[in-house]
Amino acid sequence: MLKSFNQNAVSNTHKAKSSILWRLHLDAPLLLGLILLMMFGLLVIYSAGGESIDLIKRQVVRLGFGMAVMLVIAQIPPRILKMWAPVLYVGAIGFLLAVLLFGESSKGAQRWINVGIRFQPSEMMKIAMPMMVAWYFAEKALPPSFKHLIVGLTLVMVPTIMIMMQPDLGTSLLIASSGFFIIFFAGIRWRYLLSAAFAGLVMVPIMWFFVMHEYQKGRVLTFLNPERDPLGAGYHIIQSQIAIGSGGVSGKGWLKGTQSQLEFLPERHTDFIFAVLGEEFGLIGVAVLLALYLFIIVRGLQISLQAQDTFSRLLGAAITLTFFVYLFVNIGMVSGLLPVVGLPLPLVSYGGTSMVTLLAGFGILMSIKTHRRLHSR
Amino acid sequence: MYKKQAVKDYGREISIFYVRAVVALVIVVALLLVLLFRQFKLQILNYEAYQTQSENNRIRIRPVAPIRGLIFDRNGILLAENRSIFALEITPEIVGKKNMDETLTRLSELLDIDDKQLSDFKEQIKFRSKYKSYPIKSKLTEDQVAIFSVNRHLFRGVTVEARLERYYPHGEDVVHAIGRMSAINKADIEKMEQEAKVTQDFSKLKNYAATNKMGKLGLEKYYEEILHGFVGQEKVETDVRGRVVKVLERQDPVAGQNLYLHLDYALQKRANQLLKEAGARGAVVAVNPVNGGVLALVSQPSYDPNLFTGGISQANFSALINSEERPLYNRAVQGTYPPASTIKPHLAWLGLQQGVIDERTRIADPGWFSLPNNKHRYRDWKPWGHGATMRVVDSIIESCDTFFYDLSVRLGINRIHEGMQQFGFGQKTGLDIVEEKQGIMPSRSWKKANRNEPWYTGDTVNIGIGQGFWTATPLQLANSSAVFANDGIRFDLQLVKEFQNEDRKTSNTPVMSAEQIVTGDGTWLDTIKEAMRLSTLPPLGTAKTAFDGANFSAAGKTGTAQVKSIAQDETYDEENIEDKFKDNALFIGYAPYENPQIAIAVVMENAGGGGGNAAPIARQLMEFYLQNNDLLPKAIAISESSAKQQASLD
CATH class of the missing domain: 1.20.5 (Single alpha-helices involved in coiled-coils or other helix-helix interfaces)
Structure with a gap:
């Protein structure tokens, strides 16, 4: 009976349209959203990178690699992922420790270790952490008890603090939020949430005086008043706002953004690519981009809602919302709503590591979506 | 639970x-x-605000320098042109204050820039807009351009620009007439700012927004505004490094006007050559008596004005400034010399006109003159005197000093001062060169003001032979001889004959002003002219040797000026005197006598006698000019050809 239900669901939703994709464990709408986003990204990178075909080739190779990773992960059923979660988590903690002890420095921060290839363990943690916390709550009665909550929080805070010490504030906040999302979806009581928010407010001055580095404080100050340092830290913010603002409704046209083409805009094909998009495609382009993101997020939440076990549900929703945090922080920073944090615009910015991680996350979502029929409680 | x-x-x-x-x-x-x-x-x-900021980011308004007017001689020979060169330029804003010294050091190592060029550059950028680019080295060779191009990435804000730069194809021959150019300096800017403040007219300052050089001397300075033209504008798109990506709009500059001169380059060149051959420091000025146009304006030794245009090097500059020959000194317009006997015709005319003498007035010349009740003897150049019956015409022909000692005392300084002003002494000739000196035509009040002493009759005696306090420029001397040639009309001198307008098709001419001297009875002028003609002829003329065999008739007067005063019991011994105490040789004159076409003055420092040194040069130049311009009197040519015909008939 259950089997036939599943078969019906399968035939109703996918079989007719995309049986090949189904067999490849890919979700057609999600895949479509991702591909459209990447295409849009390539278009903007081509313009921002001074019409360099070379740059596009390298980005396509990266995207291809990311898609392959996604495809591979999509083949792994959620229960296997769940099984491996603790191993992955402990491994990532080990790597982070290694980074702190003997990692390689780049731009004043220790984020890399070299194990045959150079890689950032914090990227690995972006996946491992939500998996681990989801794994932990999956078998607990939900909403979680206070005791379980404390354990869950500890699982979140340990790697977060380790990454903060590298120091990498952006990534640590991102990772922390993915852990908190799990806790949120697990059903943390609203009053706890509110008290946590209050505690967060109290933490702000403590963070400011005891935790944050000078350059981070500088960024916040500059964010509050970009004119404080118009040729230094404020330059990025001022120039990117000029770029976006001068785009108007319909933009200056592809390849015609003067701010980016004449190189007034720094980091225009990486972290500040949104400004190029805003300048060349205007408010319409921005609306299209946000719509694409919204589509992907809705689809991700939908998949999570349909998930058939707690682990998948929590993990899927957390991955989806973390994706949102990414884009929100980036666009907020580039358009002057948030301080400058070194985060790329997901799936649009030129760059490697974080994109592979993101696509791995979407691989998990694909897996959740397409392995339902094999699932048994 | x-x-x-x-x-x-x-x-x-x-x-x-x-x-x-x-x-x-x-x-x-x-x-x-x-x-x-x-x-x-x-x-x-906020679209509009950001739109504006974005435009301001990328769009720059750049001034475009106009092309400077050219200078031609009367026959269309190019004397000042613009050549395209490669200049190494620096934009201070892009280099930044901090990096400037380091950039300059590295540049000078790479491209051989000396300390003077460095300090000139630093001086230049101190007070001018830092958003413009300024030349540090002009006239880069192809090798230097290549060397820089390879290293360009190391020098932000340093560029090689193709520019037009002034070039004088005959620099050494014409520099004292045309002048020269060099970089606009602090004083130039301050002067323009001062003017702008006074007149509330800032257009001139704006007009120089793209200009790095200006005329510093001679015509280049006098006609700076006319030659310069009007600045244009360019709206350009630049990238973040200030590099121009494309030109969006352009308002073309208006080129400066071309100048056509009265100057005859061939004559100018010949005069330089003759002075050089004679090994003399000195000046030659030739004037067209008909209109006051300057045909030649020569000062020797000379120098190459092209050295200054692109920023002169330390070695060249000190060589010029320290030379004892003083090549930078423009003797033709700035040199003030005692006119010596060359002004005897002028004084003689004044004596006749004032009625203190007439053509029959005779004096006896024992070889000296003395004032009553005074033992001091004013010596004649001829120790034994010119004889007992010297009249005014004889005294001009033989240059009898005693006659003129006597005449000057009869005239008195007041009348001399006023009368000689009519020939232009003691005042500028109106030449279109700013540096002109006016010399000294002394008077009682002059001596009181300058020497704080009363005027003595002895001073007047010296004036009689063009010595003492009287000094004149070669320019004034040439023009004073033109007054005789022109029957008493004195023109203001003028180098520029014509301005070619911006449209390059029409032209306009400067107004030439002239003044008639008070002639009284006209025949007195003719008397003097006749005496000047005889000065160039045998048997007695002081310039007879110089003009021997000339196929044209000329009028003239020699002069030999003492540089060192000779004591009463000494004689001037040309053989044994130091060079710098040798007499100055002078000559003024015009030709042809019947129909004057050229009036000339030659002054040679420490060259000796005027008849033997200056007059031959004047004669050769007259001959050269008349021949070249086909101005030799027809009568002589005809008589020669008829003589030939006669010979062939025989």
Whole structure:
């Protein structure tokens, strides 16, 4: 009976349209959203990178690699992922420790270790952490008890603090939020949430005086008043706002953004690519981009809602919302709503590591979506 | 209770998740709307402000320098042109104050820039807009351009620009007439600013926005505004490094006007050559008596003005400034010399005109003159005197000093001062060169003001032979001889004959002003002219040797000026005197006598006698000019050809 239900669901939703994709464990709408986003990204990178075909080739190779990773992960059923979660988590903690002890420095921060290839363990943690916390709550009665909550929080805070010490504030906040999302979806009581928010407010001055580095404080100050340092830290913010603002409704046209083409805009094909998009495609382009993101997020939440076990549900929703945090922080920073944090615009910015991680996350979502029929409680 | 909670409740779990997912989605949508509204604010509400800022980022208004007017001689020979060169230029703003010294050091190592060029550059950028580029080295060789191009990436804000730069193809021959150019300096800017402040007219300052050099001397300075033209404008798109990506709009500059001169380059060149051959420092000025146009304006030794245009090197500059020959000194317009006997015709004319003598007035010349009740003897150049019956014409021909000692005392300084002013002494000739000196035509009040002494009659005696306090420029001497040639009309001298307008088709001419001297009875002028003609002829003329065999008739007067005063019991011994105490040789004159076409003055420092040194040069130049311009009197030519015909008939 259950089997036939599943078969019906399968035939109703996918079989007719995309049986090949189904067999490849890919979700057609999600895949479509991702591909459209990447295409849009390539278009903007081509313009921002001074019409360099070379740059596009390298980005396509990266995207291809990311898609392959996604495809591979999509083949792994959620229960296997769940099984491996603790191993992955402990491994990532080990790597982070290694980074702190003997990692390689780049731009004043220790984020890399070299194990045959150079890689950032914090990227690995972006996946491992939500998996681990989801794994932990999956078998607990939900909403979680206070005791379980404390354990869950500890699982979140340990790697977060380790990454903060590298120091990498952006990534640590991102990772922390993915852990908190799990806790949120697990059903943390609203009053706890509110008290946590209050505690967060109290933490702000403590963070400011005891935790944050000078350059981070500088960024916040500059964010509050970009004119404080118009040729230094404020330059990025001022120039990117000029770029976006001068785009108007319909933009200056592809390849015609003067701010980016004449190189007034720094980091225009990486972290500040949104400004190029805003300048060349205007408010319409921005609306299209946000719509694409919204589509992907809705689809991700939908998949999570349909998930058939707690682990998948929590993990899927957390991955989806973390994706949102990414884009929100980036666009907020580039358009002057948030301080400058070194985060790329997901799936649009030129760059490697974080994109592979993101696509791995979407691989998990694909897996959740397409392995339902094999699932048994 | 506790246990019950600990059991997993899937239904509750899912419903909680469902609620939370909806809450999350609502928050996501709300935040996306926040982002969208933020873009709306930037792109719609503040669009114009950001649009303006973006335009300001990329668009620069650049001034475009006009092309400087050319200078031609009377026959269309190019004397000053513009050549395209490669200049190494620096934009101070892009280099930045901090990096400037380091950049300059590295540049000078790479491209051989000396200390003077470095300090000139630093001086130049101190007070001018730092957003413009300024030349540090001009006239780069192809090798230097190549060397720099390879290293360009190391020098932000340093560029090689193709520029037009002034070039004088016959620099050394014409520099004292045309002048020279060099970089606009602090004083130039301050002067322009001062003017602008006074007149409230800032257009001139703006007009020089793209100009790095200006005329510093001679015509280049006098006609700076006319030669310069009007600045243009270019709207350009630049990238973040200030490099021009493309030109959006352009308002062309208006080229400066071309100058056509009265100057005859061939004559100018010949005069330089003759002075050089004679090994003399000195000056030659030739004037067209018909209109006051200057045909030649020569000062020797000379120098190459091209050295200055692109920034002169330390070695060249000190060589010029320290030379004892003083090549930078323009003797033709700035040299003030005692005119010596060359002004005897002028004084003689004044004596006749004032009626203190007439043509029959005779004096006896024992070889000296003395004032009553004074033992001091004013010596004649001829120790034994010119004889007992010297009349005014004889005294001009033989240059009898005693006659003129006597005449000057009869005239008195007041009348001399006034009368000689009519020939232009003691005042500028009106030449279009700023540096002109006016010399000294002394008077009682002059001596009181300058020497704080009363005028003595002895001073007047010296004036009689063009010595003492009287000094004149070669320019004034040439023009004073033109007054005789022109029957008493004195023109203001003028180098420029014509301006070619911006349209390059029409032209206009400067107004030439002239003044008639008070002639009284006209025949007195003719008397003097006749005496000047005889001065160039045998048997007695002081310039007879110089003009021996000339196929044209000329009029003239020699002069030999003492540089060192000779004591009463000494004689001037040309053989044994130091060079710098040798006499100055002078000559003034014009030709042809019947129909004057050229009036000339030659002054040679420490060359000796005027008849033997200056007159031959004047004669050769007259001959050269008349021949070259086909101005030799027809009568002589005809008689020669008829003589030939006669010979062939025989």
